[in-house]
Amino acid sequence: MWNAVWKALANYPSEWSLVHKMKKTFFRLRRELSPWPRLPGGAHFAACHFCDTLHEAEPLAEGKAALCRCCGEVLYQNRPASLARVTAFSLTALILMVVVNLFPFLVMDGAGIRTTLNLVSGAKALVASGSPLLGIALALFTIVTPLVLASGLLYVCAPLMIGKIAPGATHVAKWLNRMEPWNMIEVFLLGVLVSLLKLDKVADVNFGMGFWAFGVVMLCMAAAVSGIDRDELWDRLEVARK
Amino acid sequence: MSDRFPRAVEMGLAGCQTCGKVSPLVLGRCPRCDSKLFMRKPDSVRRTVAFMLAAAALYIPANVLPMMSMVEMGVVTENTIIGGIIYFWQGEAYPIALVILTASIIIPLLKMVALTWLCLAASGKIKPSPGTLSRIYWLTELMGRWSMVDIFVVGILVALVQLGNYMTVSPGPGALAFAGVVVLTMFAAISFDPRLLWDRFDALQIGSSPSKEIDS
Numbered sequence: 001m002w003n004a005v006w007k008a009l010a011n012y013p014s015e016w017s018l019v020h021k022m023k024k025t026f027f028r029l030r031r032e033l034s035p036w037p038r039l040p041g042g043a044h045f046a047a048c049h050f051c052d053t054l055h056e057a058e059p060l061a062e063g064k065a066a067l068c069r070c071c072g073e074v075l076y077q078n079r080p081a082s083l084a085r086v087t088a089f090s091l092t093a094l095i096l097m098v099v100v101n102l103f104p105f106l107v108m109d110g111a112g113i114r115t116t117l118n119l120v121s122g123a124k125a126l127v128a129s130g131s132p133l134l135g136i137a138l139a140l141f142t143i144v145t146p147l148v149l150a151s152g153l154l155y156v157c158a159p160l161m162i163g164k165i166a167p168g169a170t171h172v173a174k175w176l177n178r179m180e181p182w183n184m185i186e187v188f189l190l191g192v193l194v195s196l197l198k199l200d201k202v203a204d205v206n207f208g209m210g211f212w213a214f215g216v217v218m219l220c221m222a223a224a225v226s227g228i229d230r231d232e233l234w235d236r237l238e239v240a241r242k
Numbered sequence: 243m244s245d246r247f248p249r250a251v252e253m254g255l256a257g258c259q260t261c262g263k264v265s266p267l268v269l270g271r272c273p274r275c276d277s278k279l280f281m282r283k284p285d286s287v288r289r290t291v292a293f294m295l296a297a298a299a300l301y302i303p304a305n306v307l308p309m310m311s312m313v314e315m316g317v318v319t320e321n322t323i324i325g326g327i328i329y330f331w332q333g334e335a336y337p338i339a340l341v342i343l344t345a346s347i348i349i350p351l352l353k354m355v356a357l358t359w360l361c362l363a364a365s366g367k368i369k370p371s372p373g374t375l376s377r378i379y380w381l382t383e384l385m386g387r388w389s390m391v392d393i394f395v396v397g398i399l400v401a402l403v404q405l406g407n408y409m410t411v412s413p414g415p416g417a418l419a420f421a422g423v424v425v426l427t428m429f430a431a432i433s434f435d436p437r438l439l440w441d442r443f444d445a446l447q448i449g450s451s452p453s454k455e456i457d458s
Contacts, residue, residue: 053248115404125404
């Protein structure tokens with residue numbers, strides 16, 4: 001049952017919609033402008049991450065995924081316009097981060113005092129009230145990781161669009177890969193929602209502009225991270241380096 | 243051998259964990275991204291078990307000790323995780339109670355059960371069924387971060403509720419323990435190598451035990 005669901009998710013049939021046709025034309029044009037470089041040398045291989053089965057890696061059409069013939073997990077994908085997507089979304093996320101820091105997340109009126117919460121105040125309050133470790137963890141997962149992830153993706157992917165490699169980009173790409181699971185923007189947003197409900201009876205709490213901006217940052221980061229086509233990115237890095 | 247798919251390791255090849263390039267294991271480092279090449283993640287089962295035991299040990303103080311203490315008009319109330327859930331349940335905020343119950347109690351518990359099961363299967367103590375178990379591993383990796391929500395709530399409440407004499411909130415020792423549980427189980431999931439399950443499975447098919455090198 002799960003196999004069927006997984007396969008359906010991996011190559012969903014979206015050929016019917018008009019949007020898809022427009023996207024297809026756009027991607028064809030884009031592909032012709034900067035094609036995915038094929039590496040020199042003979043056959044290329046891919047090993048499944050789950051069962052280590054060796055496959056000969058054949059080029060895929062955009063939007064398709066290759067599944068492992070042994071365990072059925074996704075082996076590799078050709079994600080459409082990955083570099084353009086990653087660049088656009090991570091740039092948007094970075095710009096919005098500035099907005100997030102200018103406006104409060106939550107505004108609370110209680111007992112005649114107005115308190116506001118912004119991105120850094122949670123971490124700062126934890127450090128100030130005697131839990132520096134928790135404060136550092138909070139800052140790492142909700143501020144540092146998203147910032148580094150977005151700027152790193154931009155640093156690696158933007159020059160690659162014109163076939164250039166930024167200095168040290170391979171190292172940056174390697175570390176971005178390891179940082180990915182520690183980006184917890186969406187969990188923090190859920191935390192803001194839970195706190196709002198928790199304080200509802202005590203005081204008058206309202207969402208600020210920062211909350212909505214951070215919501216968009218979350219969507220952008222999710223789009224950027226899921227836009228990364230690992231194989232294409234590394235093939236391009238390898239070709240650009242030579 | 244003939245009815246089985248060829249594994250990369252049998253040909254002395256290793257897929258890079260970072261960039262995916264398949265290169266000969268003897269190179270030691272991936273020629274493309276310069277990460278270390280491994281046949282399997284080093285000491286996978288042992289590391290996973292160690293992280294998990296540490297997490298299990300911290301899980302007790304995380305649930306017993308208060309996550310935060312609230313001072314309201316001079317009266318101190320200490321909130322544990324379960325206390326928070328009961329508070330929402332009694333206030334008839336069922337969805338939010340369920341969210342916290344899932345994120346803070348069920349996910350960490352399920353994660354530890356799943357990782358124990360995976361480690362037992364990978365070390366050959368119980369029969370491996372790699373298809374299902376890989377899916378469980380994938381879910382474990384995906385769900386782990388959501389447990390962090392309670393820590394973030396503590397942080398937000400501490401920052402917001404500083405109303406002088408009327409009401410203040412400060413973090414409790416349980417919060418640190420719980421953050422430890424989440425981070426340690428995430429490390430445990432990252433250290434586990436699902437390919438070990440298939441090694442076991444293959445070994446059972448052939449009827450021998452996997453070589454010592456792969457086992458470690």
